Amino acid sequence: MYLIEKGSESSFTVNHSRFIGYALPCADEPQLRSRLFEIASAHPTAHHLAFAYRIKTDNGVIAHFSDAGEPSGTAGKPILAHISGFDVVNALVAVVRYFGGIKLGAGGLVRAYGGTAKLALEKASLIPYVEYAELELTIEYPNLQPLTYQVEKAGGEIVSRVFGEKIDVVVRLPAAEAPAIARRFNGTST
Structure with missing residues (x-):
């Protein structure tokens, strides 16, 4: 498409x-x-x-x-x-x-x-046409830079970050890339 x-x-x-x-x-x-x-x-x-x-x-x-x-x-x-x-x-x-x-x-x-x-x-x-998906992830602070790199490499973007004991992150990226990122950073796609 x-x-x-x-x-x-x-x-x-x-x-x-x-x-x-x-x-x-x-x-x-x-x-x-x-x-x-x-x-x-x-x-x-x-x-x-x-x-x-x-x-x-x-x-x-x-x-x-x-x-x-x-x-x-x-x-x-x-x-x-x-x-x-x-x-x-x-x-x-x-x-x-x-x-x-x-x-x-x-x-x-x-x-x-x-x-x-x-x-x-x-x-x-x-x-x-590229189908996009959003992932909600909770990551440790040392994983923020690797996540940012992987998301940008996949053609996506970080939509939001909430800093606390850990970081709650929402990313938007091509749907085909979402499962690999979710597995690597232990998140779920929506």
């Missing part, structure tokens, strides 16, 4: 209709609504704003699309097909259409919306 590190914009014209595509990172549904509002505000005279998104949650991947008034399955569905094909999560791809006066037919709409979505995804900067 991949994430969009840096969003992109692309445009495509067919039979005088202009299609503008956006591929944007989107972590959750409130951010999704905000991004759609921004796009709609930037294009108040557009005829359609079709979109699709895939968001990874604790319960799996949520995917949805909207044809935005175009015939059923001709706008949002081909956009979602490209998001899935690129295996992107936590992403919104939206395509704005300015109608050019010539009807494109169902096949033409599918190609135009899908093609614009593909262009936007190709221009976006994609990075591998």
Whole structure:
């Protein structure tokens, strides 16, 4: 799976209709609504704003699309097909259409919306998706420096430290690295 590190914009014209595509990172549904509002505000005279998104949650991947008034399955569905094909999560791809006066037919709409979505995804900067986990550890003082080194080496970070007789530490790191760190420092993952 991949994430969009840096969003992109692309445009495509067919039979005088202009299609503008956006591929944007989107972590959750409130951010999704905000991004759609921004796009709609930037294009108040557009005829359609079709979109699709895939968001990874604790319960799996949520995917949805909207044809935005175009015939059923001709706008949002081909956009979602490209998001899935690129295996992107936590992403919104939206395509704005300015109608050019010539009807494109169902096949033409599918190609135009899908093609614009593909262009936007190709221009976006994609990075591998990494699942993160948090570990809660209680360690002796001499283990703080080795823990810090191991966590940073694994691509993680120390979220909090509480100093007492021992140190209670919460670390966030790639989930694949969590079991080894937990075993080495006698913690549990959450």
